[in-house]
Structure formats: C-alpha cells, structure tokens
Amino acid sequence: MGERRVTNRxxxxxxxxxxxxxxxxxxxxVRVAAETGALLFVAPPLVSLVMAMxxxxxxxxxxxxxxxxxxxxxxxxxxxxxxxxxxxxxxxxSAQAFNSVLPDAGLLRWMLSFFLLWTLWxxxxxxxxxxxxxxxxxxxxxxxxxxxxxxxASVYAPGGGWLKRxxxxxxxxxxxxxxxxxxxxxxTGYISFFTLALYVGGLLLLPPAPEDDDPxxxxxxxxxxxxxxxxxxxxxxxxx
Amino acid sequence: MRDRLIQSAGVAWTLLYALFVVxxxxxxxxxxGEVATQASVAAGTYEVDRARFDAGRGLFLREQYAAARDExxxxxxxxxxxxxxxxxxxxxxxxxxxxxYNDDALFRQxxxxxxxxxxxxxxxxxxxxxxxxxxxxPSELKAELQSGLERTAEDFxxxxxxxxxx
Numbered sequence: 254m255g256e257r258r259v260t261n262r263x264x265x266x267x268x269x270x271x272x273x274x275x276x277x278x279x280x281x282x283v284r285v286a287a288e289t290g291a292l293l294f295v296a297p298p299l300v301s302l303v304m305a306m307x308x309x310x311x312x313x314x315x316x317x318x319x320x321x322x323x324x325x326x327x328x329x330x331x332x333x334x335x336x337x338x339x340x341x342x343x344x345x346x347s348a349q350a351f352n353s354v355l356p357d358a359g360l361l362r363w364m365l366s367f368f369l370l371w372t373l374w375x376x377x378x379x380x381x382x383x384x385x386x387x388x389x390x391x392x393x394x395x396x397x398x399x400x401x402x403x404x405x406a407s408v409y410a411p412g413g414g415w416l417k418r419x420x421x422x423x424x425x426x427x428x429x430x431x432x433x434x435x436x437x438x439x440x441t442g443y444i445s446f447f448t449l450a451l452y453v454g455g456l457l458l459l460p461p462a463p464e465d466d467d468p469x470x471x472x473x474x475x476x477x478x479x480x481x482x483x484x485x486x487x488x489x490x491x492x493x
Numbered sequence: 494m495r496d497r498l499i500q501s502a503g504v505a506w507t508l509l510y511a512l513f514v515v516x517x518x519x520x521x522x523x524x525x526g527e528v529a530t531q532a533s534v535a536a537g538t539y540e541v542d543r544a545r546f547d548a549g550r551g552l553f554l555r556e557q558y559a560a561a562r563d564e565x566x567x568x569x570x571x572x573x574x575x576x577x578x579x580x581x582x583x584x585x586x587x588x589x590x591x592x593x594y595n596d597d598a599l600f601r602q603x604x605x606x607x608x609x610x611x612x613x614x615x616x617x618x619x620x621x622x623x624x625x626x627x628x629x630x631p632s633e634l635k636a637e638l639q640s641g642l643e644r645t646a647e648d649f650x651x652x653x654x655x656x657x658x659x
Contacts, residue, residue: 260495260499263495263496263499263500264499266503267499267500267502267503267504268499268502268503268506271503271506271507271510272506272507272510275507275510275511275514278514279514279517282518289523290524291523291524292521292522292523292524292525293521293523294517294518294521296518329497329500331497331500331501331504332496332500334504335500335503335504335507338503338504338507338508338511339507342507342511
C-alpha cells in the first residue's frame with residue numbers, strides 16, 4: 254500500500270503535473286477567430302510574464318511552493334531536472350493563464366493589466382497560507398475571466414452584443430471607439446474556462462514540497478517570528 | 494529503480510511536450526487538419542496527393558486555370574512541393590498573359606508561386622519534363638513573369654501583338 258502511494262505521488266510529480274501545466278501553457282494562448290473559425294495562437298505578452306513572475310513569487314512567499322525542497326543538492330540530478338521542469342511548466346502555465354484572461358488589445362487590456370499587477374503587488378505584502386492564496390487566485394482569475402469572456406465578448410461581438418446595445422443606449426452620442434477590439438468565436442471562452450479550471454486543478458495537486466506531498470489546504474510552512482507577529486496583529490485588528 | 498524510471502520518463506515526456514507546444518506556436522496552424530499537415534512536414538513524411546495533382550494538370554491543359562489551382566491547393570496544402578508550385582505559377586502566367594496587355598494581379602501571384610518553387614529547388618537543378626510547357630525551370634518562369642510586370646518602351650511596340658504565349 255505504502256509503495257503504491259509513493260509510486261502514485263512520483264507519477265503525479267514527474268508526469269501529471271508537467272502535463273497539466275504544459276496543457277495550460279498550450280491552451281492559454283488559443284483563440285478561435287469569429288469570422289473564419291481559424292485557430293490563432295497568441296504568445297504570452299511581456300506583461301503576462303511579469304505577472305507570472307509575481308505570482309510564482311507569491312507561491313513561494315505563501316508556502317505553496319518551497320523551492321529549497323524541490324531543488325536541493327540532496328536529490329539526484331535527474332530528480333532535480335524533473336522538478337525544475339515542473340516548476341518551469343508552472344511559470345509558463347501562470348503566464349498563459351493570465352494571457353487567457355487579458356483582452357488582446359485596447360484600453361481595457363491596459364486597465365485590466367494594471368488592476369491585476371496592482372493586486373499581485375499588494376499581495377506580495379500580505380500574509381497568505383496556501384489555502385487562502387488559492388482561494389484568492391481563483392477569485393482573481395474568475396473576475397478577469399468574467400470581464401473578458403462575458404462582458405467584453407458581448408461588447409466585441411459582431412453586430413453588437415447586449416452590453417454594446419445597452420452602452421449605446423446609455424451613452425448616446427458618445428463614441429465607444431476605445432473599446433474596439435477583435436471579436437472571437439464563443440469557443441474561445443470555453444477554451445479559456447477549461448484552461449483556468451485545469452490550472453487551478455494543477456495548483457491543487459501541487460505539493461509545497463515533494464517529500465510531504467500534502468495537498469495545499471493542509472500544508473503550512475514554518476512561519477518566521479515576524480510573520481507570526483503580523484498574523485497575530487491582523488487577527489487582533491479583525492476582532493476589533 | 495522504479496523511481497528513476499518515472500523520473501526519466503517525466504523528463505523525456507515534459508521536454509517532448511514542451512517542444513510540441515513551442516512548435517505549435519511557431520507554426521501557428523489554423524485548423525486541426527493543418528496541424529497534421531505541418532506535423533508531417535516537420536517529420537519529413539509529407540507527400541503530395543498525386544491523384545489530385547494529375548487532376549489539376551488535366552484542368553490546366555484544358556485552360557481551366559482557377560479550378561486547376563484549387564486541385565493543386567488540395568494536393569499540396571503546405572505548399573512544400575516544388576513541382577506543384579511551379580505549375581501553380583505557370584497557371585497564373587497563362588491565365589494572366591494577354592496579347593495586348595498582361596493582368597498584373599495574376600502575374601504578381603504567379604511570381605510569388607514561382608519564387609516559392611525556386612526556393613524549394615535552391616539546393617539542386619530542377620527541370621520540368623512536360624512537352625506541353627515551353628518554360629521548364631522556375632528561374633525562367635520568374636524572369637518571364639518579372640518582364641511581364643515591367644513597364645518599358647517595348648510595351649508600345651504594335652508588333653507585340655504577334656508574340657506567342659509560352
């Protein structure tokens with residue numbers, strides 16, 4: 254039983270997780286053109302790479318990924334290479350998850366990028382445990398997904414969706430030129446939804462350190478005294 | 494032992510999959526069918542559909558040039574076959590050729606196809622042995638199309654109407 258458990262954990266770490274994260278990296282940039290139905294592959298823009306870097310840093314700070322345990326001189330070279338590839342896949346999956354929920358052009362792209370960057374920057378200074386971090390990320394991606402694939406898709410829809418007609422009625426005579434963007438087929442939204450679900454699923458499977466393999470909800474790293482003090486302060490403020 | 498096997502398989506699989514993802518973004522196929530075509534090009538197993546090519550040649554000889562090009566587009570979807578691209582260029586030449594003036598738009602498309610054919614045969618000499626054609630190499634065809642696109646004093650020579658289509 255114990256041996257099977259060890260084997261399954263190794264399979265998850267070395268095969269399943271890279272597959273999940275690389276699939277997210279593949280699908281995150283896929284769009285379907287509305288007019289022709291042709292597939293379009295959008296490489297991750299620079300801003301989504303920056304966001305991914307900040308997110309990975311958040312994973313490390315929040316204890317979701319203990320890099321020192323994933324990559325250590327105590328492991329064999331092959332295991333370290335495999336772990337490095339898994340972490341690399343996590344980085345590119347994060348970049349493509351952002352790419353998937355960011356509008357491809359226009360003013361709204363920059364506004365949403367700014368809000369995401371601001372949120373990630375603010376979070377760098379907050380105290381997270383893996384469970385809270387995962388919940389926060391699910392909310393962040395969920396909101397961005399809703400903005401892009403529900404609200405903006407309606408604005409960009411050929412012929413004008415319900416939101417464009419509503420905005421047109423409310424802002425009669427005011428141009429919506431800054432909202433113009435490329436319209437995609439509804440399949441793009443489904444692909445993005447699947448991609449984000451897969452990404453969050455991958456994060457749930459990702460153990461903070463290879464040896465303990467505890468799911469994120471149970472895993473916590475040892476807090477530094479400064480962090481413990483900060484958490485206690487936060488709880489005091491909340492109770493007040 | 495089992496651990497090492499899983500680790501090796503993991504590294505190999507991850508690298509292969511990552512390469513596939515990078516290739517997909519570089520090749521940017523527009524449909525699932527095109528993914529298969531581009532994959533066969535990358536693997537070196539790409540082949541032209543001979544039956545469709547011959548059907549296109551039949552249409553070409555009957556002067557149904559647009560239909561012929563449609564067949565050749567299906568025969569060589571990746572545009573990787575020099576012979577097919579040569580015939581495509583030739584069909585544009587014959588369709589665009591005029592006794593008084595040439596159709597520049599068709600000649601330009603022909604020139605693009607001839608350049609593709611020339612690029613695909615850059616490594617070795619290439620001659621088309623077809624008795625129905627008077628031009629036999631992509632370079633000659635390119636030169637013919639380019640001269641057809643140029644504006645010279647010769648264009649105003651009334652004897653030009655006596656020239657023959659190749």
